[in-house]
Amino acid sequence: MIKLEIKLAEEVEVEKYGEEDYDDMLNDAGDVTVGGCTFNPSDILRNCDHTAYSCGFNDFQEYETFFRCPICGEDHEDEDDATFCCQSRDIYECEFCGEIFDDEDDCIEHELDCCENPDRELDDKTMDKCRDENF
Ligand SMILES: [Zn+2]
């Protein structure tokens, strides 16, 4: 019996905001009217001082941490949820045929009369079972 290592969830950082969110925040200050023309504060900043706009956006940005399931790639807030999204807590593999079990006892029991086990007891019942499986 082989106890398999489970794959760990991958920690990923995701940007919480897009530029639209930053623009919305800037535009909360209200439109600016110059010479009869009305402008959005976000347009003014982006067009007049793009560096300041970028710096401001970076300061405004926040990151959220997620954990990604190593099997299906789905994001979870909780590391445990992600690790065990698609995996059982314990995985055992039959060392003869490679069949997977999530229960240690089931695996041991299976190995005793696994068709690939060279030491198995070759009583008639087992022989019949393995013949059925192989044909
Ligand atoms: Zn998953």
Ligand SMILES: [Zn+2]
């Ligand atoms: Zn087996």
